[in-house]
Amino acid sequence: xxxxxxxxxxxxxxxxxxxxxxxxxxxxxxxxxxxxxxxxxxxxxxxxxxxxxxxxxxxxxxxxxxxxxxxxxxxxxxxxxxxxxxxxxxxxxxxxxxxxxxxxxxxxxxxxxxxxxxxxxxxxxxxxxxxxxxxxxxxxxxxxxxxxxxxxxxxxxxxxxxxxxxxxxxxxxxxxxxxxxxxxxxxxxxxxxxxxxxxxxxxxxxxxx
Numbered sequence: 001x002x003x004x005x006x007x008x009x010x011x012x013x014x015x016x017x018x019x020x021x022x023x024x025x026x027x028x029x030x031x032x033x034x035x036x037x038x039x040x041x042x043x044x045x046x047x048x049x050x051x052x053x054x055x056x057x058x059x060x061x062x063x064x065x066x067x068x069x070x071x072x073x074x075x076x077x078x079x080x081x082x083x084x085x086x087x088x089x090x091x092x093x094x095x096x097x098x099x100x101x102x103x104x105x106x107x108x109x110x111x112x113x114x115x116x117x118x119x120x121x122x123x124x125x126x127x128x129x130x131x132x133x134x135x136x137x138x139x140x141x142x143x144x145x146x147x148x149x150x151x152x153x154x155x156x157x158x159x160x161x162x163x164x165x166x167x168x169x170x171x172x173x174x175x176x177x178x179x180x181x182x183x184x185x186x187x188x189x190x191x192x193x194x195x196x197x198x199x200x201x202x203x204x205x206x207x208x209x
Contacts, residue, residue: 002164002205002206002208003208004104004105004163005104005106005163005164005165006105006106006107006132006152006156007105007106008108008109008165008167008186009111009119009125010086010168011167011186011188012092012168013088013096014087014089015086015188016086020189026082027040030072030081031068031070031071040064043067043068047060052110052111052112053141053142054113055113056113056114057113058078079114079115080118083115083118087124092191093126095198096126097126104131104156105131106130106132106133106134107130107134107135108148108152108167109134110172111135111136112137115137116135116137134155136148139151143169143175144172145175146175153179160179162182163181164183164184164205166183166186168186168187170185184198184201186198
């Protein structure tokens with residue numbers, strides 16, 4: 001029985017950097033040359049754990065510029081560099097709309113500070129009212145931290161076993177399963193196939209109205 005459905009944003013509702021070459025394209029825009037790839041990747045890995053909670057991604061610009069000798073416009077924004085490459089995954093919107101007429105639905109997302117507002121302003125989310133939005137940059141916790149799943153469950157006011165979580169990360173899916181949620185692993189490298197699989201999966205579920 002399903003009473004509440006949580007969707008991930010990046011890679012599921014939004015076509016982001018998952019399963020494509022957008023990350024490579026962003027690095028090229030930054031001016032990262034092949035000989036600096038290792039240094040860039042090491043710096044990014046160093047700060048990445050903070051990016052979905054307490055650190056604004058644009059605070060990395062001075063660090064990257066100094067270490068890699070980048071030459072960027074003064075008004076350049078890494079946040080915009082990401083969001084400008086995001087697109088609506090409108091294929092999934094009919095499924096979301098159908099589910100919203102059956103059960104409560106929400107978003108559970110690892111998100112950089114200010115990114116959710118930028119995505120919303122860009123108009124690439126479906127025009128519905130989410131019952132709950134759990135944003136890592138607001139809660140200062142990120143998937144797959146058990147504390148974030150606990151918080152999301154409390155906000156949903158739903159028993160763990162009646163929550164379905166749709167995400168494109170095996171690590172996050174495993175974290176949700178460990179907490180007792182039902183899950184669906186969405187393949188963001190093939191949206192057409194993933195939508196068909198998700199639609200078939202949902203057609204075989206029972207929902208508590």
